[in-house]
Amino acid sequence: MFANNNKQTKVVPKGPFKLPSDFSRTPTYCEVCFWKCAGWIYKNDKGEVQKIIGNDDDPNSNGRFCPRGTGGVGMYYDEDRLKTPLIRVTDKYGNQTFEKASWEEALGLISKRLQKVIDVHGSECIALFTHGSGGKYFGNLVKSLGSHNIAAPSYAQCRGPREVGFIATFGDGLSSPEPTDIRDTRCLVLIGSHIGENMHNGQVQEMSEAIDKGATIITVDPRFSTAASKSKFWLPIKPATDMALLLAWMNVIIEEDLYDRKYVEKYTYGFGQLKAHVKSMTPEWAYGITTIKPDVIRATAREMAHASPAVIVHPGRHVTWYGDDTQRLRAVAMLNALLGSWGRRGGFYIPDKAKVPGVPHPPYAKPTRTWRDAMKGKYELADLALANGVCDATIPDASLGCSIKAWIVNGTNLVTTLPETEKTIAAIKSLEFIAVIDTMPMEITGYADVVLPECTYIERYDSLRVTQHREPTITLRMPAVEPKYDSKPAWWMAKQLANKMGKGDYFPFDSIEEELDWQLKEVGSSLEEMQRIGVKNLKRPYDDLYFKDDEDIEFNTNTGKIELYSTSLEEYGFDPMPKYTAHPEPPEGYYRLIYGRAPMHTFSRTANNPNLTDLMHENVVWVNPKVAKEWGFVNNQEIYLQNQDGAIATFPIKIRVTERIRWDSVYMVHGFGHANRKLSRAYGKGASDSELITKVMMDPIMGGTGMRGNFVTFLTSKPVKEEAKS
Amino acid sequence: MRYAMAIDTKKCVGCSDCVVACQTENLVPHGYARDWIVEVTDGTYPQLELEYRSERCNHCDNAPCVRCCPTGASFISEGGIVKVEHDKCIGCGACITACPYDARFVHPEGYVDKCTFCDHRLEQGQDPACVAVCPTKCLYFGDMDDPNSEVSLVVKKRKFKTLIPEAGTEPQLYFLI
Numbered sequence: 092m093f094a095n096n097n098k099q100t101k102v103v104p105k106g107p108f109k110l111p112s113d114f115s116r117t118p119t120y121c122e123v124c125f126w127k128c129a130g131w132i133y134k135n136d137k138g139e140v141q142k143i144i145g146n147d148d149d150p151n152s153n154g155r156f157c158p159r160g161t162g163g164v165g166m167y168y169d170e171d172r173l174k175t176p177l178i179r180v181t182d183k184y185g186n187q188t189f190e191k192a193s194w195e196e197a198l199g200l201i202s203k204r205l206q207k208v209i210d211v212h213g214s215e216c217i218a219l220f221t222h223g224s225g226g227k228y229f230g231n232l233v234k235s236l237g238s239h240n241i242a243a244p245s246y247a248q249c250r251g252p253r254e255v256g257f258i259a260t261f262g263d264g265l266s267s268p269e270p271t272d273i274r275d276t277r278c279l280v281l282i283g284s285h286i287g288e289n290m291h292n293g294q295v296q297e298m299s300e301a302i303d304k305g306a307t308i309i310t311v312d313p314r315f316s317t318a319a320s321k322s323k324f325w326l327p328i329k330p331a332t333d334m335a336l337l338l339a340w341m342n343v344i345i346e347e348d349l350y351d352r353k354y355v356e357k358y359t360y361g362f363g364q365l366k367a368h369v370k371s372m373t374p375e376w377a378y379g380i381t382t383i384k385p386d387v388i389r390a391t392a393r394e395m396a397h398a399s400p401a402v403i404v405h406p407g408r409h410v411t412w413y414g415d416d417t418q419r420l421r422a423v424a425m426l427n428a429l430l431g432s433w434g435r436r437g438g439f440y441i442p443d444k445a446k447v448p449g450v451p452h453p454p455y456a457k458p459t460r461t462w463r464d465a466m467k468g469k470y471e472l473a474d475l476a477l478a479n480g481v482c483d484a485t486i487p488d489a490s491l492g493c494s495i496k497a498w499i500v501n502g503t504n505l506v507t508t509l510p511e512t513e514k515t516i517a518a519i520k521s522l523e524f525i526a527v528i529d530t531m532p533m534e535i536t537g538y539a540d541v542v543l544p545e546c547t548y549i550e551r552y553d554s555l556r557v558t559q560h561r562e563p564t565i566t567l568r569m570p571a572v573e574p575k576y577d578s579k580p581a582w583w584m585a586k587q588l589a590n591k592m593g594k595g596d597y598f599p600f601d602s603i604e605e606e607l608d609w610q611l612k613e614v615g616s617s618l619e620e621m622q623r624i625g626v627k628n629l630k631r632p633y634d635d636l637y638f639k640d641d642e643d644i645e646f647n648t649n650t651g652k653i654e655l656y657s658t659s660l661e662e663y664g665f666d667p668m669p670k671y672t673a674h675p676e677p678p679e680g681y682y683r684l685i686y687g688r689a690p691m692h693t694f695s696r697t698a699n700n701p702n703l704t705d706l707m708h709e710n711v712v713w714v715n716p717k718v719a720k721e722w723g724f725v726n727n728q729e730i731y732l733q734n735q736d737g738a739i740a741t742f743p744i745k746i747r748v749t750e751r752i753r754w755d756s757v758y759m760v761h762g763f764g765h766a767n768r769k770l771s772r773a774y775g776k777g778a779s780d781s782e783l784i785t786k787v788m789m790d791p792i793m794g795g796t797g798m799r800g801n802f803v804t805f806l807t808s809k810p811v812k813e814e815a816k817s
Numbered sequence: 818m819r820y821a822m823a824i825d826t827k828k829c830v831g832c833s834d835c836v837v838a839c840q841t842e843n844l845v846p847h848g849y850a851r852d853w854i855v856e857v858t859d860g861t862y863p864q865l866e867l868e869y870r871s872e873r874c875n876h877c878d879n880a881p882c883v884r885c886c887p888t889g890a891s892f893i894s895e896g897g898i899v900k901v902e903h904d905k906c907i908g909c910g911a912c913i914t915a916c917p918y919d920a921r922f923v924h925p926e927g928y929v930d931k932c933t934f935c936d937h938r939l940e941q942g943q944d945p946a947c948v949a950v951c952p953t954k955c956l957y958f959g960d961m962d963d964p965n966s967e968v969s970l971v972v973k974k975r976k977f978k979t980l981i982p983e984a985g986t987e988p989q990l991y992f993l994i
Contacts, residue, residue: 141844142838142841142842143841144949144950145950155834155949155950155951155954156834156950156952157832157834157952158833158834158836158837161837161838161841161950162841164841287830287831287832288830290832290952292952295830295832295952295953296952296953296954298953299828299830299952299953299954300954302827302828315862315863315865315867317830317831317867317869319867320865320866320867321828321830325863325865327862327863690830690831690833690834691832691837701847702837702840702841702847703837705837705840705847705848705850706833706836706837707833715862749858750858750860750861750862750865751858751862752862753862754862
């Protein structure tokens with residue numbers, strides 16, 4: 092069963108394992124977004140992939156995929172996919188190009204170059220950026236080599252502040268999928284979260300169920316979002332003032348004695364301090380800041396209290412806005428605590444997760460340095476690595492012992508995912524080596540020394556999905572067909588590299604089928620069973636989905652209580668209770684850049700998917716009719732966007748004149764304006780918001796990159812750079 | 818038997834899942850669609866209303882597309898489903914002009930194509946692909962002749978509208994408002 096460390100191992104399963112061709116439908120879980128819905132891939136009678144349908148036993152999807160998941164087949168059929176390994180070469184004219192390479196050449200080169208970095212600079216000088224399932228295997232490789240610099244932009248560029256804010260309050264983060272009990276809620280409060288445009292599948296489904304049951308929805312958004320249109324109360328807040336509203340809501344709930352007294356007395360710490368803290372933060376005070384009328388603030392606070400504890404002040408997901416995000420999410424957590432919704436039906440349930448043993452391997456060597464050393468004591472409360480921190484630790488700095496010298500990038504298009512593109516490119520330029528593993532020729536591949544083509548999730552096994560939910564489940568992804576072109580799965584690539592670098596012990600199984608079968612047998616299933624059912628519910632051992640009445644609970648905080656007054660933040664020198672800070676406002680002629688999601692796209696990775704571009708092929712910029720009139724703009728007119736620092740988006744974008752956006756802001760969907768011509772459907776379609784995010788408001792608590800402090804103006808034509816020739 | 822669909826505009830989020838599910842189920846070529854989303858915004862900021870409608874062929878009782886078809890390719894099938902017999906269709910496009918809902922298109926292979934309520938799935942006891950996939954469950958499908966079917970009950974219970982009723986086509990899509 093165990094491979095010889097130094098020998099190449101076979102990919103073809105042996106013995107009892109069936110091949111993809113033995114099935115007309117195969118189980119999978121979706122890789123288009125992080126929700127990872129479980130489904131079935133169906134093939135036609137020729138054995139070709141036709142459609143993907145949800146698995147009825149999956150709690151994440153309940154048998155219904157979202158448009159991106161349904162259109163996931165397009166990732167497999169996309170003819171622009173990476174097809175072979177590529178190696179950067181310099182031709183005889185001095186131009187750099189990519190040359191096709193064999194797997195042996197490409198993997199050989201990567202292992203040689205990584206080894207050189209290890210020998211010269213130390214193994215700590217290797218970093219991995221990852222997003223998606225392959226991260227587990229490349230993470231194992233990087234850790235086996237002796238580095239812990241492993242980061243995903245989904246943390247510091249997205250949900251990190253939320254985790255830190257909730258941990259500081261309840262002693263627990265939210266993780267994914269968030270344990271929001273929307274199906275049984277009586278009041279759902281969305282503050283900058285646009286469910287229905289973000290297709291977080293289970294939440295979209297449960298919001299619909301809540302609408303059927305007559306739940307009240309309160310939406311706070313400067314844009315008339317889809318969710319706002321389904322709401323009893325829409326609060327068209329002035330952007331960047333959410334904190335004032337949250338504090339005023341707490342003021343009303345405390346002053347009018349609307350909080351869950353029994354819950355607050357039994358479970359929380361610091362109520363007295365909070366009461367004194369928000370005393371002056373009245374709805375009248377907040378009105379001047381937020382533009383939301385005091386009677387609306389009071390009415391919505393009462394509505395929440397009326398539904399308590401079946402109320403959810405939704406934590407959102409992409410929360411890196413203004414740099415005080417951890418504190419804003421603290422305020423969200425505290426409001427939930429006052430309403431007694433944490434651990435209660437219709438509020439937040441207590442999730443459960445299957446316990447599946449990891450693959451046995453030798454212990455990882457403890458690195459002497461990590462990216463944190465480059466932070467010089469900042470952001471210690473970050474519970475995961477900061478992608479921007481690893482990027483910063485790459486830029487050479489004489490005061491540091493060593494900067495990072497080699498990157499492995501898997502499934503994340505760093506040049507558009509990280510803000511401050513120029514800084515990312517500067518970091519890449521200072522590297523000695525960069526390898527990129529992706530399914531598509533994303534922009535980041537252009538910076539690589541070696542590009543490895545990963546096969547899509549439709550063509551590969553991956554680690555089991557073990558995600559939290561109301562019931563603990565495990566889910567299998569297996570290939571429906573053999574990989575197209577000369578692409579390979581992450582597991583295979585990472586194992587080959589480990590073998591070449593003398594770390595084969597960390598990948599002890601010959602094939603991933605054997606690895607999965609071993610893991611599954613440890614939890615009473617088998618690969619054969621999972622191939623038949625796809626999703627297995629391991630059943631919750633105890634009846635503990637919610638707190639019991641009067642149950643004694645020890646929270647994982649310093650005081651063992653839900654901390655309204657945060658002792659951990661105080662300990663690190665931060666405000667123990669959130670304060671409102673005014674953020675910069677757009678200068679004359681500029682508008683706040685708000686970006687978000689469309690239901691049929693995700694990140695920047697779907698913009699070339701043939702099925703999804705059919706639904707939406709470009710983004711547009713939403714402009715209020717008053718603003719359009721002032722500028723003399725009409726619908727569909729193409730303009731260029733320029734930000735406060737003079738950055739201009741490479742491609743023009745069409746204007747959508749709509750009442751659905753405030754006059755002081757513009758809105759665009761993220762993930763468009765691709766600049767790589769190899770993405771034939773996405774190239775030049777719409778504009779990239781990332782190019783316009785040059786100002787980052789850092790969260791001092793955990794290092795999140797606040798990105799909503801950028802302002803744009805319109806150019807009717809792109810300025811041409813003056814060139815003088817003589 | 819009278820097949821009909823009710824679309825709950827209060828729940829629809831306009832995500833287009835119905836569109837892509839139809840495309841992969843029925844092998845609709847890229848660039849064409851048998852169903853689509855309409856978004857209507859009304860009012861002035863911040864007094865606004867928004868309606869999403871998942872639209873497709875209305876499978877009319879009095880179908881102008883069937884009446885005008887010169888070859889008999891357009892016909893009303895079992896349960897009132899309006900269909901096109903591909904072999905008989907000459908692609909003249911008279912039905913496309915006659916349809917007030919713009920529900921038909923010329924398939925690249927030369928015949929006129931449209932929604933079939935996924936009758937191949939109905940035969941297997943399954944809902945149409947759009948109904949089965951919808952994450953908001955805003956689509957109700959069934960037999961209007963059966964007073965206890967889900968679609969009959971929801972149309973009885975809720976306020977609804979049909980599209981372009983003045984055309985006299987007796988459409989069988991009911992938009993719950």
